Amino acid sequence: DQQVKQNSPSLSVQEGRISILNCDYTNSMFDYFLWYKKYPAEGPTFLISISSIKDKNEDGRFTVFLNKSAKHLSLHIVPSQPGDSAVYFCAASAAGTYKYIFGTGTRLKVLA
Amino acid sequence: GAGVSQTPSNKVTEKGKYVELRCDPISGHTALYWYRQSLGQGPEFLIYFQGTGAADDSGLPNDRFFAVRPEGSVSTLKIQRTERGDSAVYLCASSNDRDSPLHFGNGTRLTVT
Numbered sequence: 521d522q523q524v525k526q527n528s529p530s531l532s533v534q535e536g537r538i539s540i541l542n543c544d545y546t547n548s549m550f551d552y553f554l555w556y557k558k559y560p561a562e563g564p565t566f567l568i569s570i571s572s573i574k575d576k577n578e579d580g581r582f583t584v585f586l587n588k589s590a591k592h593l594s595l596h597i598v599p600s601q602p603g604d605s606a607v608y609f610c611a612a613s614a615a616g617t618y619k620y621i622f623g624t625g626t627r628l629k630v631l632a
Numbered sequence: 633g634a635g636v637s638q639t640p641s642n643k644v645t646e647k648g649k650y651v652e653l654r655c656d657p658i659s660g661h662t663a664l665y666w667y668r669q670s671l672g673q674g675p676e677f678l679i680y681f682q683g684t685g686a687a688d689d690s691g692l693p694n695d696r697f698f699a700v701r702p703e704g705s706v707s708t709l710k711i712q713r714t715e716r717g718d719s720a721v722y723l724c725a726s727s728n729d730r731d732s733p734l735h736f737g738n739g740t741r742l743t744v745t
Contacts, residue, residue: 524674554733563636563723563736564675571731609674611734618663618730619688622674 523547524612526623534631539597541626543610546591550612554620555584555595558607567608568595600630634658636737638724644743645714653709653740657726664707665734666699667723675723681707714744 525544533539541555551572556564570577570584570593577584583596597604607627611620637656645651657664663682667675677691681701689699696714701707711718721741725734 526674552731556736561738563725563738566733566735569731569733611675613730617688618665618680618682619677619690620665620734621677622667624672624674 522624523550524610524621524623526608526610526626528626529624530627530629532629532631533600535602536599539595539600539604539628539630541595541597541608541610541628543593543595543623544591545593545612547612547614547621548591549614550621551615552613553584553586553593554611555582556609556611556622557604558609558625564609597628600628602630602632604628605630636724636726636735638722638737638740640740641738642741642743644745647714647716647744649714651711651714651742653711653722653724653742655707655709655724655737657705657707657724658735659705661726661728661735662704663727663729664701665725665727666707666709667725667736669721669723669739678709711742714742716744718742719744 554569555567558564568582586593607625609625611622613620639654666678669675679689684704696712699709721739723739725736
C-alpha cells in the first residue's frame with residue numbers, strides 16, 4: 521500500500537522555466553510534509569517542508585503548495601536551473617509519529 | 633559542522649554472511665533513522681531511535697535485521713545470514729525533533745553476491 525505517490529517518474533524542463541513536481545497521499549493523518557533532492561551516490565538533501573496548518577511555504581526559488589482536501593502537494597521551482605537536475609522525493613509523517621513515508625521519486629532534468 | 637557519516641560506503645558480502653553498517657549522526661541529534669533504498673524506489677523506513685531506545689522498528693523486514701544505539705549517538709545496523717534481496721543502499725538520518733527535517737548520510741551500498 522503506497523501511502524505517498526509520485527506518479528511521474530520523470531520530467532524534463534527548459535532552463536529558466538518552471539518545474540512542477542507533484543505528490544499525492546492517501547493517509548489523512550499526515551500533517552507534515554518534506555521535499556528532498558537526491559544526486560547520484562549521495563544521500564537525500566532536504567529542500568523545503570510544510571505543515572498541514574499552512575497551504576504554502578516559500579524558500580527562494582522553491583515553493584511547496586499543499587491541498588489537504590485533495591491530499592495533494594506540489595513543489596514549484598522557478599526559475600529552473602541545470603543544477604536542479606536530480607531525483608526529487610516527497611515524504612510525509614502522521615501526527616504523533618516520527619516515521620516518514622517517502623514517495624518513489626521524480627527524476628527532473630533541466631535542459632540548458 | 634559535520635553531517636551524518638556512514639561507514640563503510642560500500643560493502644560486498646557473500647550470501648549467508650553477517651554484516652554491520654555504522655552511522656554517526658549529527659552531534660546533539662536525538663532522533664536517528666535507518667532507511668533502505670532499492671533501485672528505482674524511494675527510501676523505505678526500517679527503524680527509528682529516540683535516544684538509546686528503538687521507538688519504532690515496524691519497518692525491519694524480518695528478524696535477521698537488528699539495530700542498536702547503545703549510547704544514544706552512534707548506531708549500528710546488523711544483518712544476519714544475508715540474502716541477495718538485501719542488496720540496497722542503506723541510509724541513515726538524524727534530526728533534532730519531530731518537526732525538523734531529516735539529515736541523511738550518503739548511505740552504505742550493500743551488495744550480497
